[in-house]
Amino acid sequence: xxxxxxxxxxxxxxxxxxxxxxxxxxxxxxxxxxxxxxxxxxxxxxxxxxxxxxxxxxxxxxxxxxxxxxxxxxxxxxxxxxxxxxxxxxxxxxxxxxxxxxxxxxxxxxxxxxxxxxxxxxxxxxxxxxxxxxxxxxxxxxxxxxxxxxxxxxxxxxxxxxxxxxxxxxxxxxxxxxxxxxxxxxxxxxxxxxxxxxxxxxxxxxxxxxxxxxxxxxxxxxxxxxxxxxxxxxxxxxxxxxxxxxxxxxxxxxxxxxxxxxxxxxxxxxxxxxxxxxxxxxxxxxxxxxxxxxxxxxxxxxxxxxxxxxxxxxxxxxxxxxxxxxxxxxxxxxxxxxxxxxxxxxxxxxxxxxxxxxxxxxxxxxxxxxxxxxxxxxxxxxxxxxxxxxxxxxxxxxxxxxxxxxxxxxxxxxxxxxxxxxxxxxxxxxxxxxxxxxxxxxxxxxxxxxxxxxxxxxxxxxxxxxxxxxxxxxxxxxxxxxxxxxxxxxxxxxxxxxxxxxxxxxxxxxxxxxxxxxxxxxxxxxxxxxxxxxxxxxxxxxxxxxxxxxxxxxxxxxxxxxxxxxxxxxxxxxxxxxxxxxxxxxxxxxxxxxxxxxxxxxxxxxxxxxxxxxxxxxxxxxxxxxxxxxxxxxxxxxxxxxxxxxxxxxxxxxxxxxxxxxxxxxxxxxxxxxxxxxxxxxxxxxxxxxxxxxxxxxxxxxxxxxxxxx
Amino acid sequence: xxxxxxxxxxxxxxxxxxxxxxxxxxxxxxxxxxxxxxxxxxxxxxxxxxxxxxxxxxxxxxxxxxxxxxxxxxxxxxxxxxxxxxxxxxxxxxxxxxxxxxxxxxxxxxxxxxxxxxxxxxxxxxxxxxxx
Numbered sequence: 012x013x014x015x016x017x018x019x020x021x022x023x024x025x026x027x028x029x030x031x032x033x034x035x036x037x038x039x040x041x042x043x044x045x046x047x048x049x050x051x052x053x054x055x056x057x058x059x060x061x062x063x064x065x066x067x068x069x070x071x072x073x074x075x076x077x078x079x080x081x082x083x084x085x086x087x088x089x090x091x092x093x094x095x096x097x098x099x100x101x102x103x104x105x106x107x108x109x110x111x112x113x114x115x116x117x118x119x120x121x122x123x124x125x126x127x128x129x130x131x132x133x134x135x136x137x138x139x140x141x142x143x144x145x146x147x148x149x150x151x152x153x154x155x156x157x158x159x160x161x162x163x164x165x166x167x168x169x170x171x172x173x174x175x176x177x178x179x180x181x182x183x184x185x186x187x188x189x190x191x192x193x194x195x196x197x198x199x200x201x202x203x204x205x206x207x208x209x210x211x212x213x214x215x216x217x218x219x220x221x222x223x224x225x226x227x228x229x230x231x232x233x234x235x236x237x238x239x240x241x242x243x244x245x246x247x248x249x250x251x252x253x254x255x256x257x258x259x260x261x262x263x264x265x266x267x268x269x270x271x272x273x274x275x276x277x278x279x280x281x282x283x284x285x286x287x288x289x290x291x292x293x294x295x296x297x298x299x300x301x302x303x304x305x306x307x308x309x310x311x312x313x314x315x316x317x318x319x320x321x322x323x324x325x326x327x328x329x330x331x332x333x334x335x336x337x338x339x340x341x342x343x344x345x346x347x348x349x350x351x352x353x354x355x356x357x358x359x360x361x362x363x364x365x366x367x368x369x370x371x372x373x374x375x376x377x378x379x380x381x382x383x384x385x386x387x388x389x390x391x392x393x394x395x396x397x398x399x400x401x402x403x404x405x406x407x408x409x410x411x412x413x414x415x416x417x418x419x420x421x422x423x424x425x426x427x428x429x430x431x432x433x434x435x436x437x438x439x440x441x442x443x444x445x446x447x448x449x450x451x452x453x454x455x456x457x458x459x460x461x462x463x464x465x466x467x468x469x470x471x472x473x474x475x476x477x478x479x480x481x482x483x484x485x486x487x488x489x490x491x492x493x494x495x496x497x498x499x500x501x502x503x504x505x506x507x508x509x510x511x512x513x514x515x516x517x518x519x520x521x522x523x524x525x526x527x528x529x530x531x532x533x534x535x536x537x538x539x540x541x542x543x544x545x546x547x548x549x550x551x552x553x554x555x556x557x558x559x560x561x562x563x564x565x566x567x568x569x570x571x572x573x574x575x576x577x578x579x580x581x582x583x584x585x586x587x588x589x590x591x592x593x594x595x596x597x598x599x600x601x602x603x604x605x606x607x608x609x610x611x612x613x614x615x616x617x618x619x620x621x622x623x624x625x626x627x628x629x630x631x632x633x634x635x636x637x638x639x640x641x642x643x644x645x646x647x648x649x650x651x652x653x654x655x656x657x658x659x660x661x662x663x664x665x666x667x668x669x670x671x672x673x674x675x676x677x678x679x680x681x682x683x684x685x686x687x688x689x690x691x692x693x694x695x696x697x698x699x700x701x702x703x704x705x706x707x708x709x710x711x712x713x714x715x716x717x718x719x720x721x
Numbered sequence: 722x723x724x725x726x727x728x729x730x731x732x733x734x735x736x737x738x739x740x741x742x743x744x745x746x747x748x749x750x751x752x753x754x755x756x757x758x759x760x761x762x763x764x765x766x767x768x769x770x771x772x773x774x775x776x777x778x779x780x781x782x783x784x785x786x787x788x789x790x791x792x793x794x795x796x797x798x799x800x801x802x803x804x805x806x807x808x809x810x811x812x813x814x815x816x817x818x819x820x821x822x823x824x825x826x827x828x829x830x831x832x833x834x835x836x837x838x839x840x841x842x843x844x845x846x847x848x849x850x851x852x853x
Contacts, residue, residue, distance in 0.1 A: 096782075096804040215784045249783075251803025251823050260820040263805055267818070270809020334782045338804030342780070 012180070013148065013161040019044040021156045023133030029091030029254045029589040030054065034063070035134045037149065037160070039237055040081055040141030044158055049135045056708065060090030061118050061549035062606040063136040064107035065613060068116060069712070071140055074616055078111035078204075078229065079236050081141050088136035089126030092589050093552025095254055095338070097266030098581070099273065100554030102127050102336020104210060110228040110509075111204040112403070112458050113486040115614040117228025117509050120549055122335030122344065123210030124192035127552075128153060128246040131253050143238035150181065153246035163240040168198040169396040169446075170209040171362060173241060174220045178213055181245050188213040190249075193220070194242040196231030197398025202448035203456025205403040205488075206231025209395060214363075216331055217348060222365050223335045226400040227512055228487060235398075249337060257591030265581050265588075266338070273340040273561060281560050285329060286319045287343035288369035288556070293318050295373065295492070299643075300519060302378045302493040304432045305409035306482055306630050307639050309493035313382040317372050321384050326350075341557050347388050354439045355393060355446075364392045373491035374405025379412060380432030390438060397446045402512075403458055406488035408438055410459050410481050419472035425451045459483040479629040485510040485619055495633055496646075497523040499534040502682050505627035506538065508610045508620070514555065515542040521573050535685035544574070546603040551586065558582075605708050608691075608698050615697060616716045622696040625683060633675045640668050647671055693721060722792025722848045723830040725757070727768035731842035734759055734766040741837035746826065747819075754819055756828040757843075768843070771815045771828040777807040791830075792848070798824050 024031040036045040049063070057066045064086040071084045087106045095101045104126030110117035129137060132153020139149075148163040167173045174193040182188040193211040200206025207226040214221045252259050277283055282290050292314065295301035299309030315321075323329065326347045333342040347364040367375075367387055375390040376382060394401040408430070414420045415430045422429065426444075428437045428451055444452025454465065459481040466472035482489040487510025494500040500523075503516030518537050521527045528534045548555045563577045570576075579596050587593055594602070614620030634640040640647055641664075648659040651667060655674055659667055687694055691702025697720045703709045739755035747754040757770040773794050778786045785800035786807065796807075801824040808816045808825050818825040835843035 096802045249802045263818065263820055267805050267809045270806050272809075274810045274812070330779055332780055332782055332784070337782050337802045338806055339782060340780065340806045340810060342782075 012165060013163050015159055015161045016147065017042040017044065017160040019158040021046060021133065021158065023153055023156050025255070026130065026253060027255050028257050028591050030059070031130060031133050031135050033133055034067070034088075034136035034138065035151075035158070036138045036140070037158075038141040039139065039143040039147065039160075039239070042160060056605055056710075057609070058091070058550040058602045058606065059135065060088050060093070060103075060552050061105040061107060061120075061546070062609075063088040064105055064118065065116060065606065065610055067136060067138050068107050068109070069609075069613055071138070072109060074618060076109055076617075077114060078109050078233055080109075083109045083140075083233065085139045085230065085233055085237070086136060087126065087129070089130045090550055090552025091254075092585060094127030094130055095256065095262060095585070095589060096249070096251055097262045097338055098269060098585060099334075099339040099341045099557040100336075101338060101552065103548070103552050103554050104129070104225065105549045105552070106208060106225045106230055108228075108230055108233050109617070110487070111232050112229050112460070112488075113510055113619065115485065115509065115617045115619045116610060117230065117487075118549065118610075119208075119225040119227040119230055121208065121210040121225035122212075122223035122554065124189075124212040124336060125194050125210045125242070125244055127336060128190070128192050128244045131246045131249070132244055139237065139239070142236065146238050146240045148177070148241045148243060149239065151242075151244045153244060154248070166240055168240065170195045170197050170211075170222060170398060171220070171392075171396040174209065174211040174222070177241055177243050178211065178220050181243055185218075187247065189215055190247040191243065191245045194234075195240065195398070196234050197396050197446070199397035199399045199442070199445040199456065200231035201235040202453050203399065203445050204229045204232050204458050204461075205400045205407070205456060206233075206235060206398045207395075207400045208234060209398065212335055217346075217363060219363050221335075221344070221346065221363065222395055223344060224395065224400075226402060228509065229400070231398040231400075254589055256589040258588040261588040262585055265584050269557070269581060270340045272563060276564060277341070277561055280562070282319070283341050283343040283556070283560055284333075286323050286327065287333075287345040287366075288560075289322060289345075289367050289372045290319050291369055292372050296377070298519075298524060299496065300493050301373055302409070302491050304380045305378060305413040305480060306489070306493050307413070307636070308642050309495070311377060311382070314377060316382040317376045317384050317387060322367065322372075326384055326388060339554075339557075341560065343556060343560075350388055350392065352389060352392065354389065354436070355443045357396075362392060364388045365395060366391045370402050370405075370491045374402055374409075375438070378405050378409040378491060379435075379438055381435045381438065382433075383435055386435035386439070390435070390442065393439065393442045393446075397442060399442065399445060399456075402490050403488040404442070405491065406482050407455055407459050407462065408441065410462070411455060413480055414466060414472060414477070417476070419476065420466055420470050424470050458486065459488055460486045476635075479635045481628055482630060483511070484627055485624055487511060489631070492517070492519065494519055494631065498678055498682055499528055499537055501627055501631055501679060502534065502538050502686055503541075504631065506625050506683070506686055507542070508607070508614060511627070515545055517541075527573065531681055531685040532689075534682060535689040538686045539689045540574075540600070543600045543603040543607055544579075546607050547582070547599055550602060550606060553582070601706060604706050608703060608706065608708055609713065611692075611698055612713045612716050615720065620696065621720075622683065622687075622694070625696055627679070629672060629676070632679055633671055634668060637664055637668070640664060640671075650674075695720065697721065722773055723845055724773045724848060725770050725828055725830045725835070726844050726846050727770070728842045728844075729765060729767060731840045732759065732766040732768070733840055734761055735839065737837045737839060738768075738834035738843055741834050745831075745833045753817075754826075756815075756817060756826055757834050769813065769815050771830075772813055773830065774813070777811060777816060780806065780810050782806050793829050794827065795829055796824055796827065801825070
């Protein structure tokens, strides 16, 4: 099915110590396919994965490039450790592009089989530039060294149908289906700016295609703007050492030790094998961290209805393997099998719902005031198959619902949709509208930053209020953690390079619960180390979860339990064993910082990486409304007394809110100063040439951007 | 279901079983290639070998482990990707691996070791219970 527009034959490069040494470049405007050499310079400065993505992206774009410019690229890379089968979480593909939500580089990562199969097909990285005239599919056959670009007008758009069809089309038989992986988005991606990428893997036990998502920042929107319906890779013959690791014995030893920990400890710790990341929902609510009704509060008595036990006992299949790449014994990719859909174009069909992840239960559940597991799973399914980032969707709709409840917008604006907290059917209808590109759903797909402007300028909403309650920074919507009482996490979100995603830093327990980082310097050190350390997963192709979602039983006895030293050493050992290099844990941070600073300078180059871009909405820092203040009145009153020497008994509620706000905003300013110093930035947030030199990144292209801003 | 059993009171710790196993499957007398391991504890001997419990079947990350028609848990070498998840995950610590082998190995109740046992301590029994 579909006319072949271009065919390209190549000799798949042999992988040596984790690298094939080749990257694939496709330009869809002129159907050009080229091979590039991965240089020693790239390996030294950028390691791989997200590092390679950002390097290629920098060279492809100019400061004027926007998400839909033809020269914008989607770049993906799995990293040198990607595809090893002996350790958990080794199948991550890192994707980068210029985001439609932020206009700066976005990076997002996904499990699923695509990245490892791409590397085993001979490609360390894959750049896609230009735009096709009509919908196309790109197929990479790694066994036969063949790339095809073919027309795809007649293929369906929604991922659960499209990926299933393509997997069956390209596999020779049932046993061959595990060798095919598809990247696709869905019908809502072309009508919104929050489109995601689904990365498939075939589940031979359930005999169905399943997905993990590179969700953040609108990558699916870019995919569809380039008229790509799907990317398909096929590689048959996964064996234990396709990476040709320098020292397989060490990888085996470290891997078996880790698998044993998983066997012995997971059921006593996080139950990742039973419920996945959604295990934390009740804990988050208990600690006032579960964002509820647009981050107004951090929990709700109704949360018991969407507690982990509810999903384990009533919805999620237990006891079957759920890993999204070979060798992952954490197996957290849970799913609800035979789920009956009740709305939308697939109503009445039974489907497999991948998830729910924590972000789904927190975002599509509590943050929308929806405490109904069935509704959450249906929202989860449609977000995925329509290609919508459920984090941006949930945070945006939470904002819309609060605007509706506070009468900043009304039914005249929403086309009659009663977008109040708790209205699951309205949320689902909004999603279906987004898929059809109709009505208020199409508007919602623009994301909070653009909606604020429209609500104020066209609907007459209160600009100050919307600035305070619209949970976005740099144009990206917040991930689903309430964090008013953790100054460090306020920085963790708002100072994150690409926007407020928690994959840079999650410091709430260290900061708020365990009180391990009390001073500004302590917090700044944490906001140096953890973003750097977490960046490293994205350079090498690994998942973060196996690092600290299970910890050795004696971890609490170590000097720095939050770092999980034994697991950090595992990563050092595995990196050396695959690549043959000799790094230590400090070199690991250096590898990360090179790419971290590069990305910050890249953002500056694109016009958004300065102090002014690092401010959160006040809802992140403290109580905006009277109801929020009153919900934790004792705590806030005590803080006025203890930290500001005020007597709350003699103050009006408005005065108390204003004084607390002034204090907290000042605290945040001081945090920014401390973090900027620690990261080697000017007080305006620009990396200094001296710092770039110290880490070996004083490249002329970077100095050209930062020097005029010193 | 076929399962290898071991009578501690008859075992002398001669390790003939281990050699028989590693010789049969890997042509070596190196006991680290044996799917049965005799563990000494104060002149008594315990055998570590697969109980055919099947805990590894559903956890296998490549869907490569299955129970054959005799109830014996086996690894499909064509599907196994050598992740060693089953090695770490086996409660009985009886899934083994060697660095020069692409896939792990385990006792398949083949009778080679029991035939080699000079005291009759080892025996493959056929249980009426289909699955544990």
